Amino acid sequence: MEDLDLVVEDGEILRIEGPNGSGKTSLLKILTGQLSPTSGQLEWHGRSLTKALRDYLETLLFIGHAPGVTASLTAKENLGWSAALADIRVDDDAVEHALANVGLYGFEDVTAGQLSAGQQRRIALARLELIPRPLWILDEPFTALDRAGVGWLQERILAHRAAGGAIVLTTHHEFALDERVRTVQLGVVHGCA
Amino acid sequence: MEDLDLVVEDGEILRIEGPNGSGKTSLLKILTGQLSPTSGQLEWHGRSLTKALRDYLETLLFIGHAPGVTASLTAKENLGWSAALADIRVDDDAVEHALANVGLYGFEDVTAGQLSAGQQRRIALARLELIPRPLWILDEPFTALDRAGVGWLQERILAHRAAGGAIVLTTHHEFALDERVRTVQLGVVHGCA
Amino acid sequence: MWKFIHKLGSPKWCYQLCGRLQPWFWIAATTLLVVGAVWSLAFSPPDYQMGDSYRIIYVHVPAAILAQSVFVAMTLASVVFLVWKIKLADMAASVMAPFGAAMTFLGLFSGALWGIPTWGTWWTWDARLTSMLIQLFIYIGIIALRGAFANTGQGAKAVAVLTLVGVVNIPIIKYSVYWWNTLHQPATFTLTERPAMPASMWVPLLIMVLGFYCFFIALTLYRLRSEILKRESRTRWVQEFMM
Amino acid sequence: MMSACAVQFKRELSIARRRGSEWINPLLFQSLVIVLFPLGISPRPDLLATIAPGLLWVTALLAMLLSLDALFRGDFADGSLEQMLLSSQPLAALCLAKTFAHWLLTGLPLALLAPVLGLLLSLPVTGIATLVTALLLGSVTFSLLGAIGAALTVSLPRGGVLLSLLILPFYIPVLIFGAGAVTAAISGGSVAAPLALLGAMLALALASAPFAIASALRISVNG
Amino acid sequence: MMSACAVQFKRELSIARRRGSEWINPLLFQSLVIVLFPLGISPRPDLLATIAPGLLWVTALLAMLLSLDALFRGDFADGSLEQMLLSSQPLAALCLAKTFAHWLLTGLPLALLAPVLGLLLSLPVTGIATLVTALLLGSVTFSLLGAIGAALTVSLPRGGVLLSLLILPFYIPVLIFGAGAVTAAISGGSVAAPLALLGAMLALALASAPFAIASALRISVNG
Ligand code: HEM
Ligand SMILES: Nc1ncnc2c1ncn2[C@@H]1O[C@H](COP(=O)(O)OP(=O)(O)OP(=O)(O)O)[C@@H](O)[C@H]1O
Ligand SMILES: Nc1ncnc2c1ncn2[C@@H]1O[C@H](COP(=O)(O)OP(=O)(O)OP(=O)(O)O)[C@@H](O)[C@H]1O
Ligand SMILES: [Mg+2]
Numbered sequence A, B: 001m002e003d004l005d006l007v008v009e010d011g012e013i014l015r016i017e018g019p020n021g022s023g024k025t026s027l028l029k030i031l032t033g034q035l036s037p038t039s040g041q042l043e044w045h046g047r048s049l050t051k052a053l054r055d056y057l058e059t060l061l062f063i064g065h066a067p068g069v070t071a072s073l074t075a076k077e078n079l080g081w082s083a084a085l086a087d088i089r090v091d092d093d094a095v096e097h098a099l100a101n102v103g104l105y106g107f108e109d110v111t112a113g114q115l116s117a118g119q120q121r122r123i124a125l126a127r128l129e130l131i132p133r134p135l136w137i138l139d140e141p142f143t144a145l146d147r148a149g150v151g152w153l154q155e156r157i158l159a160h161r162a163a164g165g166a167i168v169l170t171t172h173h174e175f176a177l178d179e180r181v182r183t184v185q186l187g188v189v190h191g192c193a
Numbered sequence C: 001m002w003k004f005i006h007k008l009g010s011p012k013w014c015y016q017l018c019g020r021l022q023p024w025f026w027i028a029a030t031t032l033l034v035v036g037a038v039w040s041l042a043f044s045p046p047d048y049q050m051g052d053s054y055r056i057i058y059v060h061v062p063a064a065i066l067a068q069s070v071f072v073a074m075t076l077a078s079v080v081f082l083v084w085k086i087k088l089a090d091m092a093a094s095v096m097a098p099f100g101a102a103m104t105f106l107g108l109f110s111g112a113l114w115g116i117p118t119w120g121t122w123w124t125w126d127a128r129l130t131s132m133l134i135q136l137f138i139y140i141g142i143i144a145l146r147g148a149f150a151n152t153g154q155g156a157k158a159v160a161v162l163t164l165v166g167v168v169n170i171p172i173i174k175y176s177v178y179w180w181n182t183l184h185q186p187a188t189f190t191l192t193e194r195p196a197m198p199a200s201m202w203v204p205l206l207i208m209v210l211g212f213y214c215f216f217i218a219l220t221l222y223r224l225r226s227e228i229l230k231r232e233s234r235t236r237w238v239q240e241f242m243m
Numbered sequence D, E: 001m002m003s004a005c006a007v008q009f010k011r012e013l014s015i016a017r018r019r020g021s022e023w024i025n026p027l028l029f030q031s032l033v034i035v036l037f038p039l040g041i042s043p044r045p046d047l048l049a050t051i052a053p054g055l056l057w058v059t060a061l062l063a064m065l066l067s068l069d070a071l072f073r074g075d076f077a078d079g080s081l082e083q084m085l086l087s088s089q090p091l092a093a094l095c096l097a098k099t100f101a102h103w104l105l106t107g108l109p110l111a112l113l114a115p116v117l118g119l120l121l122s123l124p125v126t127g128i129a130t131l132v133t134a135l136l137l138g139s140v141t142f143s144l145l146g147a148i149g150a151a152l153t154v155s156l157p158r159g160g161v162l163l164s165l166l167i168l169p170f171y172i173p174v175l176i177f178g179a180g181a182v183t184a185a186i187s188g189g190s191v192a193a194p195l196a197l198l199g200a201m202l203a204l205a206l207a208s209a210p211f212a213i214a215s216a217l218r219i220s221v222n223g
């Protein structure tokens, strides 16, 4: 990967673009502190990320390629667990409300394994409703969503920015957002033997 | 699922549309003879599908949600195996050519597990180049592809139709094809307890 | 004939049929079991070798025979289910399995009890005993496999395949006493010969066996009815029925 | 943190409940393997009684080992593990909750079943109480150590056998003192020493395994 | 069809080659479990010699069983199995090729290793030749029957223990005659009868298992 100098600020959307295999997922993994960069360094609020990792994670909501939805739990149980991991207390109403917002009203007590690809994805996205975190990092969040779902998610992202949150995302989707979205273009890939 | 009466003919593109969970994947599974419909029946060239299944499968190329690409084999080995399953003989040149066509030139001998999500998907799509079959059934083929990949695949689909082939596909993507694409709209889902 | 099979495949019709047949089998089972039990315990003579301990035979043999018959019935049901896709056959197989397992256990248990006075040990690794133990494990495997699937239809088919594979054990149980010379005695009842026991011993035994069969059928009909209601609970006829 | 652990623990139990009678499988596995021995070796009761303590321990160990492979596999495949890693909760504590649930669903039932199997193998009754106590202590250690192996192999496509290879060497001390305690109880020797050693191993595992599990998971998920 | 099977077979071998020394894992597993026994039971050579034939068979059986769980799991997860099902090639033949590759990578090495382990357990040399022959025959049956179980459980999140439950009962006859043949060879009895029975079971499995595997796979993939 070439040189890259990124700054993400509150109230900003950063979109990472690039062809398949250009390293978007790897970059997000670096940004979430999962991979350490081969060179260069990460800072958060002026502190090195490795040192401030715990505090950093408390501000972060990440949804990756794999949605992190357990097939043998119901939609509600899945969200309850996510909330516990984020250390917030939620009652049944809040969870049901979040699920209704992502269009899963009536599916609260169906085990996730019985839902379609897009519906499982929506369970993961319901975290955005349930867990208030300033920084969202989303890897291909529009995957498997239908048109209504894409529309909802775009609005949700704009609303989060409006509320002062920051979003980093990758997507191959045509992205119907305004000009205030910063885009980073990653290089083309060259085959290697 | 409601009543549905579908006829797919040569030289035709049939697009199945519908919100998440409306049964698109299930419908494709029925069309490939994997699931049997609870009611109704399938015919192929005037014969019942269950009887003509073997002949039918010889005309079919299916790419589903899971790409069918083995992580510990190289791109080339994966395609060689796909060709063998389709009972066609291919030489190394043909395989390399197909891989180059999907933008994987130089990645022929990298194991698939080391490639990005979109690159793995491209290995699966290289089957469209390598294995000549009249009927393509594709479930969300644009998933994980970058813009160039989407463009390539759309052209490839049009070329296949022009050559007299038939295509059935599902996608939530805005689909930049002409008015000759037939679209079937599946119903909205209602939650169940 | 085809019409009949088709009709039998309709849960509603079958539910009613089971309801009509059920009382008769309960009556037959009770009568046969009571008569058989009284006769065998009170009236048939003690064995000249084994004394009174031989009376275990009146539980042991029916249980052992049922253990195998139930599995054969499950196999037939599985074939019907796989070939004609009649869901009812699977429901029947699913309610029979626990009963078969129970009978296998009873056969093993009574045999073990009986072994103490006659063979001087409650267990030996003899071919029949072993194949019977395998049978118990096969039953348990079948029940476990069904429980492991969240999707009922998928579990049903998987269980049907396993049942077809498992049926190879039945001839092994049956013929183990001929193929290997073992401690265990060969069959009492065969179609070609008269039993070697005196009639006062084998007639009550036959009654007990028939009684066990009737009990099995009655219980299966009863449990099949509740299984039908459970699996068809979303259909209109069940909902109307429940109101 | 306590509440996150409690939720994690409840989650494991719910998953197990959804999957029905799965907790019974290790028990059946142990029973089946124990049945294999008289079949393959010899059904002589005196011989069986001699090998009974060791056989019970080895089969309980194998039953636990087999069930361990799945401990993190599902969570890894569906991305839940990634979420756990990115949570601000201490990963070691979450892992401990998971491991404890695993023990509750396998180790505990195995320890409670042991007397029955022991009697089948004509194990003298004087050994039964020690057998259960030793298994209760030892199986927790098995769960904790095994979870390290499960964490290390979770990203590998065929973990099963490799996991056994990694973990079996560490199980050996537990096995020796566990089976030793039972043999001592039967022959009238002192059982306090081996049981105390089992307890010490348990304490050691409890203090260090959670951190090992957590770092093994980080390595497996992020490569 | 022959060529598709050949390619399928080569594919399995390439996958195994990519994964490196994986074929060695069952051997190590068997060796480790065999080591557990003297540790857990007693290192007396006469006792070990008595239990050696059975122990070798039971451990070989367990080693194969463990490796079987992964037979179709990877192909199921990445969609390759779906492609095999939708191929116009006969699924049973493809499954046979897969199963044969599995045997070549586990059963064969286990049979060839057996003499070494036998000598370690002080098994009389007169039994060695029979041990290898019997294991060669029996392990193919193990692979074939085990593949049915693997196919039935491939879609279940935690197949391992359940697979053992389903398949062990069917392994028991093979085990009895296999261990019986070795014991007979040592005591100077006739080995022809048990070996012939092992051969018969193999023939039966070979004729029917591929179809059972194929239909089990269809059920697992499509529900
Ligand atoms: C755990 C131990 C035992 C097991 C698993 C067992 C198993 C069986 C089985 C499977 C049958 C059914 C035969 C058939 O279908 O035709 C049977 C029948 C019978 N068993 Fe046992 N048995 C055991 C112990 C004994 C003992 C100790 C005795 C008495 C000495 C005994 C006497 C009989 C007799 C007389 C029959 C009737 C034979 C016939 O009518 O077929 N069994 N047993
Ligand atoms: N294994 C299953 N068991 C039970 N129900 C299922 C199963 N798989 C899917 N369904 C149900 O079938 C319906 C249709 O699912 P399907 O996967 O066909 O949807 P889809 O149209 O492909 O959706 P998506 O756009 O999200 O891929 C869903 O409502 C889902 O609840
Ligand atoms: N596990 C791995 N081992 C080695 N190389 C890897 C691994 N995963 C990814 N790579 C390499 O890193 C590069 C970037 O991969 P990455 O997944 O970040 O791409 P991406 O931009 O997310 O692509 P996509 O749009 O297809 O999701 C790829 O060229 C790939 O070959
Ligand atoms: Mg990516």
Ligand SMILES: [Mg+2]
Pocket (backbone or CB within 6 Å): A116, A117, A118, B024, B025, B026
């Ligand atoms: Mg779909």
